[in-house]
Amino acid sequence: MLERRRTRLIAAADAPLRAAISDAAPVPRMPDDGDELRFCSTCAFGSVCVPHGVDKAALGELHCLVEHVGPYRSGQRIFHAGDRFGAIYAVRGGTVKTSLTDDEGREQVLGFHLPGEMIGLNAIHPAKYPCDAIALDTAYVCRFSFPALATLAMRFPGVQQQLFRLLSADIGKAALLAGDHSADERLAAFLVGLADRYAARGFSHTALRLSMARSDIANYLRLAAETVSRVLRRFQDQRLIAVEGRDVVLTDAAALRHLARNIVHG
Template sequence: MHSKLPPGRSPGPPNPIADDGDEAHFCGTCAFSEACLTVGFNKPDLRELQCLVEHVGPFRAGDYVFRAGDPFRTIFAVRSGTVKTCITDKEGREQVLGFYLPGEVVGLNAIYPERFPCDAVALDTTFFCRFSFPAMSVLAGRIPAVQQHLFRMLSKEIGTVSSLAGDHSADQRVATFLLDIASRYATLGFSSTRFHLSMSRGDIANYLRLASETVSRVLTRFRAKNLILIEGRELELLDPVRLREIAEERLPQQANHGDGS
């Protein structure tokens, strides 16, 4: 189980894991569980899904799962651990595109270019279910639930990426980020108020288009306001309601004097 986190991982809460599946069954939290359940675990169709999946890992923190430019053949569903995707421009500057938690699928943005447009890097010790995309496409042609699931995942990813689009203050971005991660852990059945951040401040900052110092300062400020408890990468959300307000507030400074007009 999680008991043996390979490198003498210091104390701290165990890492969420989604490995209730085995050779014969998919993980309950797997990105494809819905499709599988719809189809039914015992039908021959499922056997085919089983055949086109491969369990890979472990990847250690810092390992590349794939690299920008690699030919696209497979998509990766995270079983346990965390992944970041990022592009590196020619000057060597990195741009974090996203983080993927257990049950989420990495690599969908590679279908169109037919090459991975970004790197994927493990942040934790990470395991995947690897699916052959061509095989899955064929299956999708025969099983509407699989096809629909792929469409939905792709569409969802568009929405996820768009949500970063707005021009928000540093406070708003950080609050939104914390709540987003929390809700994704909640989906996995883990605590939505207490969890471990697998990524560094630098990665968070990069993802949010901020400087890492700014992220540090915002977190310090949130802690001072008793909105969160944070120690290293261990986080507890003390006031999610207020965080939500911060994330959504639109008026950076409401110096509302009598603008009653």
């Protein structure tokens, strides 16, 4: 359903992703039991349940409270800025961008979210979503009612811990944007950060497909789209990467990492 054939070169870097999606598609709401492994393999709460081996009971209850929603088509909103906060979401398949639009109508991209990553954590405090969440391709998400989750966390220390960790991790994420770094550093950090996040989910460490437009990347990195184009071109000339449309291969990841060395996270 998603883009049919992926070209050679990167080949099907997102094949496992599509597999996950096709798995998810026929499961519109309640997860069936005996599905734990698959459920946890991509989910941000997987680490509550599987790796730590504790709170097996919590897993069952999470299953009951999670709601699978989607598909969202490219461009569709999962939630709107200003909506009353009621749930946090985990991306299950596809890519989601979060952004906000200021008075003058200028968009400000806050982040891109891959399968397994949480969105909506920054809505707890203001009690309403402070940004839009928009699907960049066909996307599926898991909805966790926050009151229910908080109640669950009261009973399972592992769940509470994981929530604290997820929240804490997000605080540091803005570091990429925060520092005053050159366009080269930003782009290098963006690419290796994305590659690392894909790699952590079982995809290739060096080949990736950008699901967002150049203008979104530029906006996210606080650069002009033209600058993104030029830097990518230069990286290619320097044999750091191979670019073909939205497919990128990191041919010299070490050099990219060196460029990005002063930017924590991705």
